[in-house]
Amino acid sequence: MNHFSAFTPPGPLEAAAKYLTDRIPRYTSYPTAPHFTPSVTDADYGAWLSALPGDASLSLYLHVPFCRTLCWYCGCNTTVTRHRAPVEDYMRLLLREVAQVADRAGGRRVAHIHWGGGTPTVAGPAAFGAAMALLRERFDVAADAEIAVEIDPRQLDAGMAAALARSGVNRASLGVQTFDPVVQKAVARVQPLDVTQACAAHLRGAGIGALNVDLLYGLPHQTVASCEESVRDALTLAPARFSVFGYAHVPTMKRHQAVIAADTLPGAAERVAQEQAIGDALARAGYVRIGLDHYARADDPLALAQQGGGRSDRLRRNFQGYTDDPAEALIGFGASAIGQLPQGYVQNAPHLRDWSERIEAGRFATVRGRALSADDRLRADIIERLMCDLWADVPGTLARHGFPADALDAEIAALAALESDGLVSNDEGVLTVPEPMRALVRRVACVFDAYLNPAAARHAVAV
Numbered sequence: 001m002n003h004f005s006a007f008t009p010p011g012p013l014e015a016a017a018k019y020l021t022d023r024i025p026r027y028t029s030y031p032t033a034p035h036f037t038p039s040v041t042d043a044d045y046g047a048w049l050s051a052l053p054g055d056a057s058l059s060l061y062l063h064v065p066f067c068r069t070l071c072w073y074c075g076c077n078t079t080v081t082r083h084r085a086p087v088e089d090y091m092r093l094l095l096r097e098v099a100q101v102a103d104r105a106g107g108r109r110v111a112h113i114h115w116g117g118g119t120p121t122v123a124g125p126a127a128f129g130a131a132m133a134l135l136r137e138r139f140d141v142a143a144d145a146e147i148a149v150e151i152d153p154r155q156l157d158a159g160m161a162a163a164l165a166r167s168g169v170n171r172a173s174l175g176v177q178t179f180d181p182v183v184q185k186a187v188a189r190v191q192p193l194d195v196t197q198a199c200a201a202h203l204r205g206a207g208i209g210a211l212n213v214d215l216l217y218g219l220p221h222q223t224v225a226s227c228e229e230s231v232r233d234a235l236t237l238a239p240a241r242f243s244v245f246g247y248a249h250v251p252t253m254k255r256h257q258a259v260i261a262a263d264t265l266p267g268a269a270e271r272v273a274q275e276q277a278i279g280d281a282l283a284r285a286g287y288v289r290i291g292l293d294h295y296a297r298a299d300d301p302l303a304l305a306q307q308g309g310g311r312s313d314r315l316r317r318n319f320q321g322y323t324d325d326p327a328e329a330l331i332g333f334g335a336s337a338i339g340q341l342p343q344g345y346v347q348n349a350p351h352l353r354d355w356s357e358r359i360e361a362g363r364f365a366t367v368r369g370r371a372l373s374a375d376d377r378l379r380a381d382i383i384e385r386l387m388c389d390l391w392a393d394v395p396g397t398l399a400r401h402g403f404p405a406d407a408l409d410a411e412i413a414a415l416a417a418l419e420s421d422g423l424v425s426n427d428e429g430v431l432t433v434p435e436p437m438r439a440l441v442r443r444v445a446c447v448f449d450a451y452l453n454p455a456a457a458r459h460a461v462a463v
Helices: 011-019 042-050 084-105 120-138 158-166 181-186 193-205 224-235 255-259 268-284 301-305 352-360 374-389 394-400 409-420 435-448
Strands: 057-064 109-117 140-151 171-177 210-217 241-246 288-290 294-296 316-318 321-323 329-333 338-341 344-348 366-371 391-393 425-427 430-432
Touching: 011 435, 042 084, 042 338, 042 344, 042 366, 057 084, 057 120, 084 120, 084 329, 084 352, 109 120, 120 140, 120 158, 158 193, 171 193, 193 210, 210 224, 210 268, 224 268, 241 268, 268 288, 268 294, 268 435, 288 301, 294 301, 316 374, 329 344, 374 391, 374 394, 374 435, 391 394, 394 430, 409 425, 409 435
Parallel strands: 057 109, 057 329, 109 140, 140 171, 171 210, 210 241
Antiparallel strands: 241 294, 288 294, 316 321, 329 338, 338 344, 344 366, 391 430, 425 430
């Protein structure tokens, strides 16, 4: 038992306490990545790329799996190195992978590019610039494309900020997680506020004005008070967006997390209190809540996509979280990167050696994926609308996908218990998650997940 167990969920969530520790996917895809299989091969990926219509719009994701230090809470695919050679070798092969993909799908319109990691800026100005130049050479990158990069504020100087701007970067996500020094020490990420402020100043000084901030709750020794203080500090950065995630403690999958003692972690009810405290503080500061875990200023594209109560399909959810990106295909580059094409999902080899060997051999690095069935597409549509809008029209979605009206009767019946506990309302199949239950929208969405194994411990808890 942890030392926060005395807390009870605040407000309406008290009646839903039994759902708080359910382990549920974050639904950045459906089917989710644990259900990808080797049945999708590099040959399939090549064929899927070649089949893209010439006027298809693309979104590009580039994964750089290197960090200078390891944060103990991290769940990303990354490797710690302080040497240049591995990063330089990787970037050389990343360019080769871009060229391989462009041979099949080049020339198509691109409106979003996202660099993730790891710490993408470890590539350095020259290699980052070369990669962006190749992307512009081989694809039709829109003049107003959103080009975003994830930043470790401890690793960014004015020179790299200027190089990002020269390459066209116009949005940066700053990894903060918390400003509480006790919590920072407990997760091996000491990052004082002035360091993050200096990073923001470097970016804005270079002309990169759209900044996002990532915060975590549920970390060791974290409290409601420290979460509220972190929000106050983060607001001094004047970001356009916030992403607020619950720490997922899965040491069986991420062995380094075992360094974090389980008895220092907040319990389920305290996690709820922390999540709500952060959300309330951001709402008071004028940020609009987007879906499950994002917040944006009213003039930000995410908030504009959600205007009119959502339900317009302008707000989408993918592996980077919430987006207004309407692209018909997401192309992933780099070790472990995931792509989404009309036919299904593909994922590159997660291990550097495997990925490198495949690219060196002139092959695509795809090692697994998921070809989508008609049933997958139906359920993905419903889950995405719930995750984005807290609303889904099940009968309308069934009709749009060509399914009989009774195809999901079992799932609708399974919602009865959730409805009685206040998690969802059901008006003849039109589902609405009440605002006070927003934090448990994943619990509603998972009813439509045909693959979910409730006994698996691979997913994060519901809140």
